[in-house]
Each structure stands twice: as C-alpha cells, then as structure tokens.
Amino acid sequence: MIIMEIFLYIAIFIMGSVFGSFFTLAVYRLPRKENITYVRSHCTSCNHKLNFFDLIPIWSYVFLGGKCRYCKEKIRSRYILLEIFSGIVFLLTALSLKITTYSTLNEFINLGFIYLFMCAIFIIGGIDKEKHEIHDGTILYGIFVSLAYGLFNAFRGISMKYSLVGFLSYSLIFLVIDVTLKFTMTKEDLPIGFGDIEYVALIGLFLGFGLQTISLILATIISVVSIVIQRLKAKDSKINVKNSIPLGYYLSISTAIVIICAPMLSGIAELINLSMI
Numbered sequence: 001m002i003i004m005e006i007f008l009y010i011a012i013f014i015m016g017s018v019f020g021s022f023f024t025l026a027v028y029r030l031p032r033k034e035n036i037t038y039v040r041s042h043c044t045s046c047n048h049k050l051n052f053f054d055l056i057p058i059w060s061y062v063f064l065g066g067k068c069r070y071c072k073e074k075i076r077s078r079y080i081l082l083e084i085f086s087g088i089v090f091l092l093t094a095l096s097l098k099i100t101t102y103s104t105l106n107e108f109i110n111l112g113f114i115y116l117f118m119c120a121i122f123i124i125g126g127i128d129k130e131k132h133e134i135h136d137g138t139i140l141y142g143i144f145v146s147l148a149y150g151l152f153n154a155f156r157g158i159s160m161k162y163s164l165v166g167f168l169s170y171s172l173i174f175l176v177i178d179v180t181l182k183f184t185m186t187k188e189d190l191p192i193g194f195g196d197i198e199y200v201a202l203i204g205l206f207l208g209f210g211l212q213t214i215s216l217i218l219a220t221i222i223s224v225v226s227i228v229i230q231r232l233k234a235k236d237s238k239i240n241v242k243n244s245i246p247l248g249y250y251l252s253i254s255t256a257i258v259i260i261c262a263p264m265l266s267g268i269a270e271l272i273n274l275s276m277i
Contacts, residue, residue, distance in 0.1 A: 016090025125252025134195025166204025210269025
C-alpha cells in the first residue's frame with residue numbers, strides 16, 4: 001500500500017500547487033477590485049486570454065521558459081515559487097497530521113478546513129506584502145471558515161473556549177495600543193493598523209489562544225530578523241517602520257509554520273492556555 005500513499009501525497013502536492021496558482025491570481029486582482037471567479041485569466045502585459053495549457057501550475061512556467069506564450073513578456077518568478085511553496089505547505093501539513101489512505105472521514109474533513117483557512121492566510125499575506133493592506137473580504141472569509149471549523153470541532157467534543165479567548169484577547173490589547181498611539185503618532189508611522197488587529201483576531205479564532213500566542217511570538221522574531229537584514233543592506237540605517245514591517249505577511253508565515261508544527265506544539269499551547277485562563 002506504499003504506492004497508494006505516494007499517490008495520495010503527490011495528489012496533495014498537486015492540489016496545493018493549484019491553490020497556489022489561485023493565490024497569485026487573488027493577490028493580483030483583489031486589491032484592484034477585479035473578479036476572481038468568472039473572468040478568465042489573462043496575461044497582465046498583453047491581456048491575451050490564457051488557455052488551459054498556459055495555466056497548469058509549475059509545468060506551464062517551466063514549459064514556456066518563464067515567458068508569456070503570446071507576447072514573450074517575462075513572467076514574474078513569484079508565480080512558480082508560490083505554486084511550489086503552496087504544494088510543499090499542503091504536503092507538510094498532511095504529513096504532520098499523519099494523513100494516510102486509512103485516515104477517517106473526520107480526519108480528512110479536519111484537513112480540509114485547515115486548507116480552507118490556509119487560503120485566507122496566503123492571500124492576506126500576499127496582499128499585505130504587495131500593498132501593505134489587509135483585505136477585508138478575505139478576513140470575512142476566514143472568519144466564516146473559522147466559525148464553521150469551530151462548529152465541526154464542537155460536534156467532536158472540542159470546546160471553542162480557547163478560540164473565543166484568542167479572538168478577543170490580543171485584538172483588544174492591540175486595539176488599545178493602536179488608539180493610544182494615534183494621539184502621539186501620525187497614521188503613516190503607526191506600527192499596527194486596524195486590519196492587522198482584525199487579522200490577529202482571526203488567527204486566534206481558528207488556532208485558539210495558545211497556538212495564536214506562539215504564532216505572534218514567531219512573527220515578532222521573523223519581523224525583527226527581517227528589519228536587521230534590511231538595515232544591514234540599506235545605505236541609510238533609518239528605515240520607515242510601516243514600510244518595512246508588513247505585519248500581516250509575517251503573521252501569515254508564522255501561522256503557516258505553527259499549523260504545520262501544531263501536533264508538536266500542542267503541549268506548549270495547552271500550557272499557555274492553562275496559565276492564562
């Protein structure tokens with residue numbers, strides 16, 4: 001049955017890369033208020049509509065040599081990188097949860113909810129990195145998925161208590177900080193915006209307080225390392241904080257890592273839950 005397991009994991013990687021292709025489309029179109037479902041994909045340079053063979057994740061980019069089939073304009077490498085990265089993240093998540101062909105229906109449903117939530121964090125992170133803004137529509141989608149996941153867990157006897165604490169705790173703390181800083185700083189200099197607060201609340205609603213705390217700590221570490229690297233590279237050591245810290249982007253990275261490592265972090269998360277409540 002090893003062959004069946006291999007086919008399962010290949011299928012999961014392919015599914016992840018397909019989702020990755022959709023993420024690149026969503027990150028490009030949503031900030032521009034363009035339709036992401038009914039309008040056919042097209043080249044952003046020549047506007048030629050793309051056919052099926054132009055849209056096969058990873059393969060199309062390699063086969064076309066990283067250029068548009070019609071105008072020969074170079075395609076940004078982020079497309080294939082995100083497709084590969086999404087496939088790897090989806091695969092690692094399944095492996096972390098020990099999903100096999102023998103897994104129960106509930107285990108596959110649980111994995112499905114995680115993948116649906118990952119759609120939100122990939123798109124939110126991508127848009128925040130590109131535009132320095134949190135997309136409200138994606139936040140609403142994430143909340144819907146999180147509430148549905150909470151109901152699914154409730155049927156399995158898992159309480160939503162820590163999810164509700166995660167939804168309210170840090171978001172209220174950051175909201176107080178945000179309101180306080182608005183009296184002393186300009187809007188451009190604020191280190192955190194209301195969209196970031198919404199995103200923190202969303203992460204808490206899905207992950208629960210314990211894993212949310214770990215994600216925030218990890219995001220802080222990643223952002224600090226990023227700032228240090230930017231300062232070392234920059235000629236001028238003064239870097240605008242807001243422009244150098246797309247918090248939603250770093251939160252997406254840390255949350256993806258926490259989701260993959262959740263089984264290994266569950267003990268620490270439980271200790272955080274019990275120590276704070």
